[in-house]
Amino acid sequence: MLISIVAPCFNEEDVIERFHETVQKVAEELLPLGHDMEFVYVDDGSRDRTLLLLKQLAELDARVRYVSFSRNFGKEAALLAGLRHASGDAVIIMDADLQHPPELIHRMVALHEEGHDQVIAKRTRTGDGALRTVTARLYYRLVNRLVDVELVDGVGDFRLLSRRVVDAVLDLTEYNRFSKGLFAWVGFPSTTFEYENAVREHGRSSWTLRGLLNYGMDGLISFNNRPLRAALYLGMGLLLCTGLYTAWIVIAALVNGVDTPGYVTIITAVTAAAGMQMIMLGIIGEYTGRIYYEVKGRPHFLVKATNVEGSPERSTGG
Ligand code: UDP
Numbered sequence: 114m115l116i117s118i119v120a121p122c123f124n125e126e127d128v129i130e131r132f133h134e135t136v137q138k139v140a141e142e143l144l145p146l147g148h149d150m151e152f153v154y155v156d157d158g159s160r161d162r163t164l165l166l167l168k169q170l171a172e173l174d175a176r177v178r179y180v181s182f183s184r185n186f187g188k189e190a191a192l193l194a195g196l197r198h199a200s201g202d203a204v205i206i207m208d209a210d211l212q213h214p215p216e217l218i219h220r221m222v223a224l225h226e227e228g229h230d231q232v233i234a235k236r237t238r239t240g241d242g243a244l245r246t247v248t249a250r251l252y253y254r255l256v257n258r259l260v261d262v263e264l265v266d267g268v269g270d271f272r273l274l275s276r277r278v279v280d281a282v283l284d285l286t287e288y289n290r291f292s293k294g295l296f297a298w299v300g301f302p303s304t305t306f307e308y309e310n311a312v313r314e315h316g317r318s319s320w321t322l323r324g325l326l327n328y329g330m331d332g333l334i335s336f337n338n339r340p341l342r343a344a345l346y347l348g349m350g351l352l353l354c355t356g357l358y359t360a361w362i363v364i365a366a367l368v369n370g371v372d373t374p375g376y377v378t379i380i381t382a383v384t385a386a387a388g389m390q391m392i393m394l395g396i397i398g399e400y401t402g403r404i405y406y407e408v409k410g411r412p413h414f415l416v417k418a419t420n421v422e423g424s425p426e427r428s429t430g431g
């Protein structure tokens with residue numbers, strides 16, 4: 114069996130060589146079991162020596178394939194490129210920063226051989242800030258209420274995918290990619306195991322608060338139109354309340370005569386309604402924006418350099 118390791122790399126000059134050494138060691142251990150390995154490294158427009166190091170690795174090790182983007186297109190695009198350029202019967206996706214322990218590959222391959230199409234490594238949140246842990250927990254609780262696929266906290270992109278899962282994921286050509294959700298959507302027999310999260314040794318996480326917020330929004334919006342529906346119900350509920358309230362005022366005025374004008378209530382009602390409308394507009398805008406991106410059908414990434422023969426020069430949406 115040929116196993117592809119797919120690793121997106123963005124400014125990983127400090128760790129990439131060590132990463133390759135570690136996975137090479139794993140590859141040696143897997144060889145007697147009848148498994149070959151190839152390494153697909155996607156340089157996501159790094160501004161440091163990552164690409165240079167990848168080229169060196171490729172010269173030293175014929176199993177190394179690299180793809181380099183013309184600029185930073187984001188991890189999701191890098192993952193997609195990695196899957197496109199991987200030729201293995203099974204593909205293991207992992208971060209290049211050594212936060213995904215390569216020793217676990219053995220376990221993944223063993224579980225795959227037992228017949229699981231997706232082997233998912235679930236990390237504990239050791240080393241994460243308390244705030245990030247709590248918000249993540251709340252977020253997943255909310256998301257699973259709303260979306261159609263089940264997303265699990267701690268389940269990231271460290272997983273093994275069988276060839277048929279990879280092909281299925283590659284057939285999904287949407288522009289706004291939320292891999293976690295796409296993998297869950299594809300399905301097939303899956304199994305999950307837990308591992309202790311390693312703290313990043315070098316460099317720093319490229320997630321900003323804003324990045325995380327946007328990522329969270331993608332997870333919410335990408336998988337159905339339930340938020341849109343919720344906005345509709347909210348609006349209807351509000352309208353009903355307003356109707357009842359108006360009726361109440363009219364009746365009160367008829368019975369008691371006109372009392373002091375309810376300045377405060379009017380202001381409250383107006384602002385509440387305006388707020389509600391803004392929310393609804395926002396939600397509609399979210400979906401429209403996504404349609405806009407899909408319709409444009411722009412490529413997910415542009416390749417600047419690669420050593421993969423017959424590489425799809427660029428990846429178009431449809
Ligand atoms: N990454 C990438 N493009 C980006 C940001 C990150 O390819 O724009 C890669 C990065 O090199 C690493 C992985 O995605 O291999 C995870 O990134 P990071 O460690 O910053 O995220 P975290 O581990 O905090 O989720």
Ligand code: MG
Pocket residue numbers: 208210212313318
């Ligand atoms: Mg990391």
